[in-house]
Amino acid sequence: MTRTGFELVAQDHPRLARMRTIFAEQYRFSRDIVDRAIAAFGGSWADEAEETLRVLFSDDEGLNAAIRGYSVFALDSMRRQARFEKTLAYPSKTYAEAASEVYFNDAHMMGVYLPGLLLSHFLWPHHYRQLEFFDAAFVRPMKAAGGARFVEVGVGTGLYSRRLLQALPAATGYGLDISPSSQEYANRHVAAFGLQDRYQVHLRDVAEEADASAPWLLCVEVLEHLEDPVAFLKLLRRTLAPGGRAFITAALDAANADHIYLYRTSEEVQVHLQAAGFALEQAFLGAAYKPAQAGAPVPLAAAFVVI
Numbered sequence: 001m002t003r004t005g006f007e008l009v010a011q012d013h014p015r016l017a018r019m020r021t022i023f024a025e026q027y028r029f030s031r032d033i034v035d036r037a038i039a040a041f042g043g044s045w046a047d048e049a050e051e052t053l054r055v056l057f058s059d060d061e062g063l064n065a066a067i068r069g070y071s072v073f074a075l076d077s078m079r080r081q082a083r084f085e086k087t088l089a090y091p092s093k094t095y096a097e098a099a100s101e102v103y104f105n106d107a108h109m110m111g112v113y114l115p116g117l118l119l120s121h122f123l124w125p126h127h128y129r130q131l132e133f134f135d136a137a138f139v140r141p142m143k144a145a146g147g148a149r150f151v152e153v154g155v156g157t158g159l160y161s162r163r164l165l166q167a168l169p170a171a172t173g174y175g176l177d178i179s180p181s182s183q184e185y186a187n188r189h190v191a192a193f194g195l196q197d198r199y200q201v202h203l204r205d206v207a208e209e210a211d212a213s214a215p216w217l218l219c220v221e222v223l224e225h226l227e228d229p230v231a232f233l234k235l236l237r238r239t240l241a242p243g244g245r246a247f248i249t250a251a252l253d254a255a256n257a258d259h260i261y262l263y264r265t266s267e268e269v270q271v272h273l274q275a276a277g278f279a280l281e282q283a284f285l286g287a288a289y290k291p292a293q294a295g296a297p298v299p300l301a302a303a304f305v306v307i
Ligand SMILES: C[S@@+](CC[C@H](N)C(=O)[O-])C[C@H]1O[C@@H](n2cnc3c(N)ncnc32)[C@H](O)[C@@H]1O
Pocket: 103, 117, 118, 153, 154, 155, 156, 157, 158, 159, 160, 176, 177, 178, 179, 182, 204, 205, 206, 219, 220, 221, 222, 225
């Protein structure tokens, strides 16, 4: 019998091996999701996933809870996506409704949304590819330029900020989020990696910021959560220091509970970025999976480096 890609790395990746077993035994809809990620992304993916699981979910109780949350999050997204394929519209919802249903619902945030979002960044191809683009197009240039200060708006899990802090040992930064749950989750995430002296999340709307103080700025998957993304982008633009650089992303054709602004193409986001005064440097577009038939919408991740 030939050894699978996973068996070759399992020995050095015990938490990943445990996650693989839990999916295989308890979550049939995702039973081979770890093997598929290994086949697609290889050893460096396995190392990064193992580190994240080891630091954040070192015991089985924590790992089981995170995988349970991810599974509820993924199944809910799949149901909403199936409806979206027929309607090509997100159900009408205000920002205030989405905020009370999701961002201010602590049980949902801690049990489902934040662990779901975190694990999706390793398990969903478009999310992991977006992380790779972040490293190549933003983190490495920031390192090369000797960048030392950054701000993340809408931190959610804290994954992007943590990645940047790890890659740039002299960097300091802070995050802004309106959700007390995201604040707590991201602060705990960063502290678990021992990076809390260089970073903290503040419970603040970007509207209270907008003071040209951020030479390096991140905002990942927030635009599609807003009623007026251009107004928000204008605040981000004002937050960016002169000569600064921003990494901004949006989910396209992705029917999550709190996605209220439908972007269907990368160009639509680029028009909004330009309307807010940003100039485009680099763009990324990744798909969650191949469409079942030509023309069927699939969730996409669109990311941009702008100045
Ligand atoms: C999809 S999550 C972002 C994902 C996150 N970047 C990550 O890597 O996990 C959306 C986040 O944006 C936050 N948010 C929504 N509106 C906001 C606003 N006006 N200002 C700051 N944060 C906001 C939400 O509370 C939530 O934590």
